[in-house]
Amino acid sequence: MTLSKDGGPTDSLRAETRLVVSGRDTEAQKGFVNPPVVRGSTVLYPTAGDLHAHRGEFHYGRHGTPTTRALQDALTALEGPQCAGVGLVPSGVSAISTALLSVLKAGDHLLVCDNVYRPTRNFCDGLLARYGVETTYFDPLVGSGIAALFRPNTRAVMAEAPGSQSLEMPDVPAIAAVAHARGALVVDDNTWATPLFRRALEQGVDISIQAATKYIGGHSDIMFGTISANANAWPAVAETIRLLGVCAGPDDVFLALRGLRTLAVRLAHHQQAAIDMAQWLARRPEVARVLHPALPDDPGHAIWKRDFTGASGLFSIVLKPAPQQAVDALLDTVKLFGMGYSWGGFESLVIPFDCATYRTATTWAPGGPTLRLHIGLESVDDLKADLDRGFEAVNARR
Ligand SMILES: *Cc1c(COP(=O)(O)O)cnc(C)c1O
Numbered sequence: 001m002t003l004s005k006d007g008g009p010t011d012s013l014r015a016e017t018r019l020v021v022s023g024r025d026t027e028a029q030k031g032f033v034n035p036p037v038v039r040g041s042t043v044l045y046p047t048a049g050d051l052h053a054h055r056g057e058f059h060y061g062r063h064g065t066p067t068t069r070a071l072q073d074a075l076t077a078l079e080g081p082q083c084a085g086v087g088l089v090p091s092g093v094s095a096i097s098t099a100l101l102s103v104l105k106a107g108d109h110l111l112v113c114d115n116v117y118r119p120t121r122n123f124c125d126g127l128l129a130r131y132g133v134e135t136t137y138f139d140p141l142v143g144s145g146i147a148a149l150f151r152p153n154t155r156a157v158m159a160e161a162p163g164s165q166s167l168e169m170p171d172v173p174a175i176a177a178v179a180h181a182r183g184a185l186v187v188d189d190n191t192w193a194t195p196l197f198r199r200a201l202e203q204g205v206d207i208s209i210q211a212a213t214k215y216i217g218g219h220s221d222i223m224f225g226t227i228s229a230n231a232n233a234w235p236a237v238a239e240t241i242r243l244l245g246v247c248a249g250p251d252d253v254f255l256a257l258r259g260l261r262t263l264a265v266r267l268a269h270h271q272q273a274a275i276d277m278a279q280w281l282a283r284r285p286e287v288a289r290v291l292h293p294a295l296p297d298d299p300g301h302a303i304w305k306r307d308f309t310g311a312s313g314l315f316s317i318v319l320k321p322a323p324q325q326a327v328d329a330l331l332d333t334v335k336l337f338g339m340g341y342s343w344g345g346f347e348s349l350v351i352p353f354d355c356a357t358y359r360t361a362t363t364w365a366p367g368g369p370t371l372r373l374h375i376g377l378e379s380v381d382d383l384k385a386d387l388d389r390g391f392e393a394v395n396a397r398r
Contacts, residue, residue: 010022010077011077011080011081015078015196015264016264018074018078019074019078019196019260019261019263019264022073022074022076022077022078023035023070023072023073023074023075023257024070025066025070029066034254034258035066035067035069035070035254036066036067037067037250037253038065038066038067038250040061040065040250041060041062042060043056043059043060043061061247062245062247063242063247065250065253067250067253067254067257068088068248068250068253070257071086071088071253071256071257071260072085072086072088074257074260075195075226075228075260076228078195078196078260079195079199079208079228080199080201080202082199082201082202082230082231083201083228083229083230084229084230084231084233084234085228085229085234085237085238086226086227086228086229087226087227087228087229087237087238087241088224088225088226088248088253088256089224089225089226089227089241089246089247089248090224090225090246090247090248090252091211091213091223091224091225092117092189092191092209092210092211092212092213092214092223092224092225093119093120093211093225094225094246095209095210095211095225095226095227096117096123096158096187096189096209096225097123097127098225098227098237098240098241098244098246099187099207099209099227099229099237100123100124100128100156100158100187101240101244102207102233102236102237102240103155103185103206103207103233103236104133104155104156105133105155106131106132106133107132107133107153108132108133108134108153108154108155108156109133109135109151109153109154109155110124110128110133110134110135110136110154110155110156110157110158111135111136111137111138111146111149111154111156111157111158111184112124112135112136112137112138112157112158113137113138113140113157113158113159113160113163113170114137114138114139114140114359114360114361114362115140115160115162115163115165115166115168115170115355116158116159116160116189117160117163117189117191117211118358120158120160120189121137121358124158136149136361137359137361138361140163140166140168140169140170140362141168141170141171141299142170142175143170143171143174143175144171144174144175144177144178146174146175146179147178147182150178150184154182155184156179156184156185156186157175157176157179157184157186157187158187158188158189159172159175159186159187159188159189159205160188160189160191160192161188161192161193161198161303161307162192162293162304164189164191164192164314164343164372165316165355165370165372166291166364167291167292167293167298167300167314167315167316168299168300169299169300169303169304170303171303172186172188172200172203172204172205172307173203173204173307175204176203176205179204180204185206185207185232185233186204186205186206186207187205187207187208187209188200188205188207188208188209189209189211190205190208190209190210191209191210191211191214191215191344192312192314193308193311193312194210194215194216194263194267194312195208195210195228196263196264196267196309196310197267197271197309197310197311197312198308198309200228201228201229201230203307205230206229206230206232206233207228207229207230207233207237208227208228208229209225209226209228210225210226210228211225211344212224212225212226212256212259213225213342213344214342214343214344214345215263215266215267215270215312215344216256216259216260216263216344217255217256217259217344217345218259218262218263218266218344218345218346219259219345219346220344220345220346220347221255221345222252222255222259223252224248224252224253224255224256225248226256227241266346266377267312267313268310270312270313270375270376270377271294271310271311271312271313273313273376273377273380274292274311274312274313274314274315274373274375275292275294275295275311276380277373277375277380277383277384278290278292278294278295278315279295280380280384281317281387282295284391285320286320286322286391286395287317287318287319287320288318288319288320288366288367288368289317289318289366289367290315290317290318291315291316291318292311292315292316293308293311294311312344313343313344313374313375314343314344314372314374314375315375316370316371316372316373317370317371317373318366318367318368318369318370319368319369319370319371319394320368321367321368321369322368322394322397322398323398324369325397326393326394327352327369327371327394329390329393329394329396329397330371330391330393331350331352331390332393333389333390333392333393334350334386334387334389334390335386336348336378336383336386337349337350337373337383337386337387337390338350339351343372343374344374345374345376346376346377347374347376347377347378348373348374348375348378348383349373349374349376350371350372350373350374351371351372352369352371352372353370353371353372354370
């Protein structure tokens with residue numbers, strides 16, 4: 001159990017408070033608020049008896065340190081009482097691959113949502129296929145209709161809510177109900193909402209992964225992944241982490257914990273600023289559609305309202321038809337929106353995307369060029385002025 005400073009359980013506290021108080025062992029840290037960055041491989045045993053019995057809180061650097069323990073305790077408190085353990089891995093992709101390897105074996109069948117992060121597909125079609133696991137992709141809007149895709153050997157379902165480009169919102173609780181009735185486990189990528197805005201493990205998800213590179217780190221300065229699992233799935237996840245030998249570097253563990261402390265205030269700003277920008281963009285004549293589940297007319301809005309307590313700073317827009325060079329002119333004109341991969345940091349980003357090239361279960365035809373925006377912590381007035389200049393450049397080339 002995670003204890004707060006005065007030794008009481010943190011379960012009754014609100015998530016914002018849990019982010020601040022959990023994973024802090026003041027006495028062990030000799031009074032310091034934060035844990036030290038423990039760099040270590042060897043852990044010494046005081047006696048031969050201790051060595052033979054593997055006695056002691058820590059045994060070897062790869063298996064955990066006081067720094068990793070602090071982050072694991074804080075993340076466990078954030079995920080809620082369903083969380084039986086949290087694995088720390090070097091990237092979001094390694095969280096996905098490790099989670100899938102935990103639940104699959106040769107001869108198994110895997111169902112994967114068509115809107116997942118593209119490297120998730122690459123892992124399924126590449127390494128999993130080579131190891132004898134067959135993947136079928138499904139329509140993100142399938143809901144309980146996923147039942148028709150199950151085979152006797154379907155062992156797991158992988159979802160992402162919402163997808164980080166198309167922002168389509170699968171009904172994960174409905175999918176999970178079908179999966180569990182057939183003895184399959186549900187793996188979910190919760191990077192968009194984080195456990196602060198969506199407690200995936202309370203909605204039928206067995207293994208919830210985070211690209212902590214994004215909002216947990218929050219400053220675009222680490223690569224990091226986390227794997228949270230319920231009691232049903234955690235033993236297999238823990239064993240797979242141990243067998244694969246994956247572990248995260250101590251400095252990144254420290255930075256992930258530091259990011260976690262301010263997650264609530266950062267996400268509150270990202271949420272508000274992104275909704276403001278999304279509403280402003282919806283009124284622009286150059287924009288055909290805004291893809292953001294917190295907007296009332298979005299197709300995923302009802303599920304978002306039911307399953308999420310907030311929205312992050314990432315959403316997409318569909319432009320009215322325009323030549324590629326007009327879109328490129330916007331990208332080259334904006335200055336506050338950086339052009340680059342990843343998101344979840346303090347800074348705003350814009351990137352063109354096209355799901356049509358890799359989708360297999362559904363056709364992606366939004367009707368115009370698509371851009372994904374991450375709204376950072378800048379003033380929204382400055383961001384609007386920046387996009388205003390970008391749209392002028394589009395209009396000059398239409
Ligand atoms: C970025 C991202 C990942 C992968 O994280 P890395 O740390 O870059 O490996 C996984 N899922 C989603 C939704 C992402 O956006």
